[in-house]
Amino acid sequence: xxxxxxxxxxxxxxxxxxxxxxxxxxxxxxxxxxxxxxxxxxxxxxxxxxxxxxxxxxxxxxxxxxxxxxxxxxxxxxxxxxxxxxxxxxxxxxxxxxxxxxxxxxxxxxxxxxxxxxxxxxxxxxxxxxxxxxxxxxxxxxxxxxxxxxxxxxxxxxxxxxxxxxxxxxxxxxxxxxxxxxxxxxxxxxxxxxxxxxxxxxxxxxxxxxxxxxxxxxxxxxxxxxxxxxxxxxxxxxxxxxxxxxxxxxxxxxxxxxxxxxxxxxxxxxxxxxxxxxxxxxxxxxxxxxxxxxxxxxxxxxxxxxxxxxxxxxxxxxxxxxxxxxxxxxxxxxxxxxxxxxxxxxxxxxxxxxxxxxxxxxxxxxxxxxxxxxxxxxxxxxxxxxxxxxxxxxxxxxxxxxxxxxxxxx
Numbered sequence: 001x002x003x004x005x006x007x008x009x010x011x012x013x014x015x016x017x018x019x020x021x022x023x024x025x026x027x028x029x030x031x032x033x034x035x036x037x038x039x040x041x042x043x044x045x046x047x048x049x050x051x052x053x054x055x056x057x058x059x060x061x062x063x064x065x066x067x068x069x070x071x072x073x074x075x076x077x078x079x080x081x082x083x084x085x086x087x088x089x090x091x092x093x094x095x096x097x098x099x100x101x102x103x104x105x106x107x108x109x110x111x112x113x114x115x116x117x118x119x120x121x122x123x124x125x126x127x128x129x130x131x132x133x134x135x136x137x138x139x140x141x142x143x144x145x146x147x148x149x150x151x152x153x154x155x156x157x158x159x160x161x162x163x164x165x166x167x168x169x170x171x172x173x174x175x176x177x178x179x180x181x182x183x184x185x186x187x188x189x190x191x192x193x194x195x196x197x198x199x200x201x202x203x204x205x206x207x208x209x210x211x212x213x214x215x216x217x218x219x220x221x222x223x224x225x226x227x228x229x230x231x232x233x234x235x236x237x238x239x240x241x242x243x244x245x246x247x248x249x250x251x252x253x254x255x256x257x258x259x260x261x262x263x264x265x266x267x268x269x270x271x272x273x274x275x276x277x278x279x280x281x282x283x284x285x286x287x288x289x290x291x292x293x294x295x296x297x298x299x300x301x302x303x304x305x306x307x308x309x310x311x312x313x314x315x316x317x318x319x320x321x322x323x324x325x326x327x328x329x330x331x332x333x334x335x336x337x338x339x340x341x342x343x344x345x346x347x348x349x350x351x352x353x354x355x356x357x358x359x360x361x362x363x364x365x366x367x368x369x370x371x372x373x374x375x376x377x378x379x380x381x382x383x384x385x386x387x388x389x390x391x392x393x394x395x396x397x398x399x400x401x402x403x404x405x406x407x408x409x410x
Contacts, residue, residue, distance in 0.1 A: 024306050025346035027299020028386060032350025032379040034292035037357035039375045060100075060241050061133065062248055063268040064092075064234040064255070083264055086216070086229035088255060092236060095254050098247040101237035103129040106216060106230065108223055113178040114166045121162075123179055123212050125219030133235045136208055141173050141188030144215050152217040157188040161209035182222055184214060244271040296382060299346065300390035307339055307394035318398050332399040339391025340384055347383025351376055 066083045089104035106125045111118065128144050131137045138157065148155055156177065163172045163186075172186040190213075193205040203209075220226050238247045248269045255265055311318075318331060 020306055020310075021342060021345075024303045024342045025299070025349065027295050027297075027302055028343050028346030028383050029299075029350040029353060031292045031295030031297075031299055031386075032347050032383050033354035033357055034295060035289065035382065036351055036354025036375055036379045038289065038292065039378070040354070040358035059271045060238045060244065061270055062236040062238060062244065062251065063270075064236065064251060065266045065268065066232065067264055067266045082228040082230055084231050084234055084255075086231060088258055089231065089234045091254050091258055092234065092251055096236070096247055096250045098238045098243040098250065099236050100239045101129045101133050101235075103127050103133040103235040103237075104216065104231040104233075105130075105235070106219055106224075106232050108219055110179040110223060111181075112166060112212070113181070114175070117166050121212060123214060123219070123223075125216035126213050127216055129235075130213065133237055134208070136190055136193060138188040139191035141186070143188050144213065148215045149217050152215055152221040154182065154184045154218060154222070155187045155215070156184040157190060157213045158186055159190045159209040159211040159213075160192040161206065162212045163189055165210075179212075179214070180223060184218075241271050244269050248272070296386050299343075300386040303339055303342060303387070304390040304393060307335060307391060308397070310338075311335070311394050311398050314398075315401065318401050322401065328399045331401070332395040335395035335398050336388065336391050339395070340387035343383040343387030344380070347380040350383065351379050354379065 064084065084104070086104055089102050092099055093102040103126060105127075107122050108125070109120050110123045112121045112123075126144065127149055128146055131143050137143075139160075141157070143157055144155065147153070156179075158166070158172055158177075166172065166177055167175065172189060175186050176183045177186060178184070190208070190211070193208040195204045196202065197204055216231075220229055236247065236251060238244050248267050252267050255267075256263065259265070321331065
């Protein structure tokens, strides 16, 4: 019997025993649905996290933050340490070989005034490296220059929301805005940044649109008067993601030396954070994966038992076919094809159900879900594999049947 005839006979048999076919496919349907739904949620979450990080500098960015000391009594060294400062950033730029960009930043609440607008806003002191560090470039005008930083020039760059807030429909470029009654010329407008998680309506990057940026040197000279030149945090962009771990260790070593062994800072490696998130998610991945595999195995066992029962019913049929010249491979193919057809139908139904599961869970937990071609192929491939594996034993038993004994079977 050739393959098309085996498939045709298998389909006829499946149609003739609809309830039996439904029971055979049930385990496979649930197993494939579990695999597809879980992978859809996991892959979508991972992809969205990478996309978000790429919007704010990518995975090569390392963030260094101040960390308050938790001890109630402090040593002389701890008292001497002023936390992160501009000289720390310069030392990182100078001594960490993997550091491509270093951008120290500080934030200060200042009274902003322009026309009728008068309100306290957080003003950011930054360096010319900010656009490259955050992938946040000017849409119009220019950003802060090295000369602005060196001279503490009274110029500022506004985010899209900040510009609308201060100036309304007026063009801000070239205009003056006052911070604590000190006038700063608007020389640039940053492009608008947007990123929405889970198709929501909250822009996760709105804080970037609200930024008002002046030279860090101007923030010290004209407002804080801080002779220690302390900073809120330091951004470091590494030349390539493979060097993130080495760079983080080098940054920690430089700061520990400069702070005389006082660890009043934290180093956050984005690449490590992504890996930790994936490790934490593996517990759930494995749980659902095992559930899917168990469902597939149970479905396979059900298929094997029903195929054995079907074999018992068709012993005389098999004997007659062998007596008429059917080969070992023809008999085995007939049973294997029937098993694979059952699991393929279950796989297709499981794929559709898995997509519905993923969508429903996505709406319930407000997380995205993406079904890719690879996941669909894995689900259907797993179902076909189950059909081949658990259909093999009934197929071999039927193929080895002695035709004389089969014809005597009552």
